[in-house]
Amino acid sequence: MAAELKPVLLALVILLGGVGGAAVLTWWERRLLGFWQDRYGPNRIGPFGIGQVVADMIKLLTKDDWVPPFADRVVFIFAPTAIVVAMMMGFAVVPFAPDVVIIDVNIGLLFFLGMTSLAVYSVLLGGLASNNKYALLGGLRSAAQMVSYEVFMGLSLMGIVMMTGSFSLVDIVAAQEDVWFCFSQVLGLLVFVVAGIAESHRLPFDLPEAEHELTAGFHTEYGGMKFAMFMLGEYLGLMLISCMIVTLFFGGWMGPAYIDHWLPPIVWFGLKVFFVINFFVLLRAAIPRPRYDQLMSLGWKIMLPITLINLVLTGWVLLSMEA
Amino acid sequence: MLSQLRSIWEILKHSVSKLDTVQYPEQKPYLAPRYRGRIVLTRDPDGEERCVACNLCAAVCPVDCIALQKDTREDGTWYPEFFRINFSRCIMCGMCEEACPTYAIQLTPDFEMCEYDRQNMVYEKENLLINGVGKYPDYNFYRVSGMQTAFKDKGQAQNEAEPIDTKSLLP
Numbered sequence: 001m002a003a004e005l006k007p008v009l010l011a012l013v014i015l016l017g018g019v020g021g022a023a024v025l026t027w028w029e030r031r032l033l034g035f036w037q038d039r040y041g042p043n044r045i046g047p048f049g050i051g052q053v054v055a056d057m058i059k060l061l062t063k064d065d066w067v068p069p070f071a072d073r074v075v076f077i078f079a080p081t082a083i084v085v086a087m088m089m090g091f092a093v094v095p096f097a098p099d100v101v102i103i104d105v106n107i108g109l110l111f112f113l114g115m116t117s118l119a120v121y122s123v124l125l126g127g128l129a130s131n132n133k134y135a136l137l138g139g140l141r142s143a144a145q146m147v148s149y150e151v152f153m154g155l156s157l158m159g160i161v162m163m164t165g166s167f168s169l170v171d172i173v174a175a176q177e178d179v180w181f182c183f184s185q186v187l188g189l190l191v192f193v194v195a196g197i198a199e200s201h202r203l204p205f206d207l208p209e210a211e212h213e214l215t216a217g218f219h220t221e222y223g224g225m226k227f228a229m230f231m232l233g234e235y236l237g238l239m240l241i242s243c244m245i246v247t248l249f250f251g252g253w254m255g256p257a258y259i260d261h262w263l264p265p266i267v268w269f270g271l272k273v274f275f276v277i278n279f280f281v282l283l284r285a286a287i288p289r290p291r292y293d294q295l296m297s298l299g300w301k302i303m304l305p306i307t308l309i310n311l312v313l314t315g316w317v318l319l320s321m322e323a
Numbered sequence: 324m325l326s327q328l329r330s331i332w333e334i335l336k337h338s339v340s341k342l343d344t345v346q347y348p349e350q351k352p353y354l355a356p357r358y359r360g361r362i363v364l365t366r367d368p369d370g371e372e373r374c375v376a377c378n379l380c381a382a383v384c385p386v387d388c389i390a391l392q393k394d395t396r397e398d399g400t401w402y403p404e405f406f407r408i409n410f411s412r413c414i415m416c417g418m419c420e421e422a423c424p425t426y427a428i429q430l431t432p433d434f435e436m437c438e439y440d441r442q443n444m445v446y447e448k449e450n451l452l453i454n455g456v457g458k459y460p461d462y463n464f465y466r467v468s469g470m471q472t473a474f475k476d477k478g479q480a481q482n483e484a485e486p487i488d489t490k491s492l493l494p
Contacts (some may be wrong), residue, residue: 039344114364286334287327 005101014091014102023053029281036285062200063224069131071221075129078183080219080226083122083233090115090240095170097265108169109161112244113154116199119237123201123208126230127218138217141210141292145198148299152307153195159188159314160248170269173252182249189249196245198295200237203284207292232261242276243269250276286287326423354432356458359417361433362408364448365426365457372426372452373464377419380419382427389419398473400465411437411444416422425464429457 027042027050034041045051067073093108095101109280120142127139161167163184164175172181182189198205209217216222218276220231246252250272263271290298345352354360365481367373394404419428438444456462465472467481477483 035342036334038337038340038342040342040346136423282331282335 005293010100011092011102015088018088018091018239019192019232022232023057023279024050025235025238026056027053028232029284032278032281033285036282047207058227065226067225069219070131072129072131075125077123077226079126079129080222080229080233081122082125083119084229084236086115086118086122087233087236087240089118091236091243093169094240094243094247095112095173095252096243096269098170100266101170104168104170107167109157109172109248112169112240113150113157114191116153116237116240117146117150119199119233122148122230123235125216126222127208129290130221132221134214134220135214135218138208138214138220142201142218143202145205145295145299147209148296149195149198149303152299153199153303155189155307155311156191156195156305157248159185159272159310162311162314162318169247169252173247173254174251176251176254179250180249185249185314187311187313189245189304191307191310192248193245194298194303197280197283198240198299200234202234202238202240202280204289205289205295207295208287237278238280239273242280246272265280271310340460354434356432359415359420359430361410361436362413362415362419362428362430362451363431363445363453363457364451365429365453365455365459367463367465368456369463370454371423372402373462374403374406375401375425375427375464376406377394377401377424378384378445379422382419383422385416385418386414388471399470400472406448406492407445408451409445426457426459426462427464431457444468465489 029050030052031041031043041049043049043053045055067076077163088221090112093100093111095103095104123142124139127135127137127142130136130288159179160172164172166172166175177271194205197203201208208214209219211217214220222230246269253267253269254260255263255265260268365373374391376391378393379389381387381389381391388409389405389407390409392404395400395401413429415434417430420430423429436444465475465480467485468484469477469480471477
């Protein structure tokens with residue numbers, strides 16, 4: 001009984017933790033961006049301004065839940081939920097610590113890739129259903145961006161799969177016992193981080209939103225809780241990508257070699273995810289948004305060849321080690 | 324690519340740099356003595372109102388936020404019957420202070436005058452008058468001006484020569 005209940009309880013914890021974490025992350029990101037821009041960020045409500053999260057929540061909850069008359073009503077309401085559901089599903093296969101994983105499927109990696117791809121529908125449908133030129137442009141950009149970045153996002157992980165011989169994320173973490181994949185798969189890490197940012201449309205690659213060109217891109221027509229769902233989805237995506245980077249490249253729950261036993265595995269995992277999230281915020285603070293065609297040529301002309309080189313190199317090394 | 328890495332590093336360096344923000348309500352910014360803020364009407368060293376209701380401030384005011392009416396006291400001095408500044412219009416340009424011949428109207432280093440009701444931004448004379456001389460502690464207009472009043476005849480002001488007797492032939 002207890003063994004069957006455990007994944008359910010874990011799923012509940014992750015659900016609440018994911019939503020709560022995303023809410024806290026909005027505040028944390030603003031504080032961090034503030035410090036990097038030599039200012040404080042929200043620090044008024046509660047200790048260190050963390051009450052801002054509650055204030056924002058109250059504001060979003062009490063806003064008018066409005067659907068524009070020219071929008072496609074059903075799709076318009078469906079779109080924001082899709083991204084949250086898809087991103088939440090992605091957490092199902094993330095191994096937070098040994099035995100702390102909702103379900104360890106033997107296609108965990110593919111499941112994760114599939115779920116992040118599904119999240120594209122949310123942006124796409126949201127942009128389409130809004131019946132607004134800006135939203136449509138945002139949706140279009142998102143579609144093109146996802147299609148091109150999805151390709152080598154998956155391919156960049158194949159080096160890991162070759163070295164592990166398994167799609168299961170638990171196996172992948174276990175295979176990093178001796179050396180983390182961030183050392184043996186440097187190119188894979190580089191490509192995956194770039195593709196991950198593009199996938200969660202975070203700032204350097206937030207072309208679907210691009211406030212300065214498209215007002216708010218695909219969620220121009222959204223407000224109140226429906227807008228909050230998009231934001232929640234974005235932050236869940238950020239957390240999911242960070243979790244995946246840690247799991248795939250930085251040894252998951254394992255600490256660095258000799259100080260592994262200092263902290264429990266779940267804390268090591270949390271710490272690493274925290275660092276990766278902060279790195280993403282740093283990217284947002286530092287790097288300007290590329291032009292649309294630059295984004296595309298970066299994807300197809302640089303990232304894809306790097307991925308293929310990485311695949312060939314990994315295969316060559318593996319084969320020569322066997323021989 | 325290198326410049327991107329460099330900008331990441333430059334931004335990261337800002338984690339330890341000093342913050343520019345002044346946390347306003349708790350931490351007051353420094354205001355220079357000659358800061359142009361809330362307008363006051365000062366008094367001369369004897370404690371009388373300095374304003375002589377000459378209307379120059381109202382005339383020079385670019386947003387027409389000053390209104391006043393001249394009246395005369397029994398001793399012959401002038402004073403404003405009412406003096407009204409609409410601070411919801413005032414742009415703190417300080418031209419009234421420059422125009423004032425008696426140093427009566429002065430701008431002070433204070434800008435905290437928020438109100439919920441716009442009508443409360445209209446300051447009357449009793450709101451504007453302060454019990455002090457402001458930036459010019461010794462100045463008293465009626466002591467230096469040649470104007471004749473009950474307590475001072477022509478030629479008795481500071482640095483003022485005796486009036487010339489036009490009927491006399493003496494040099």
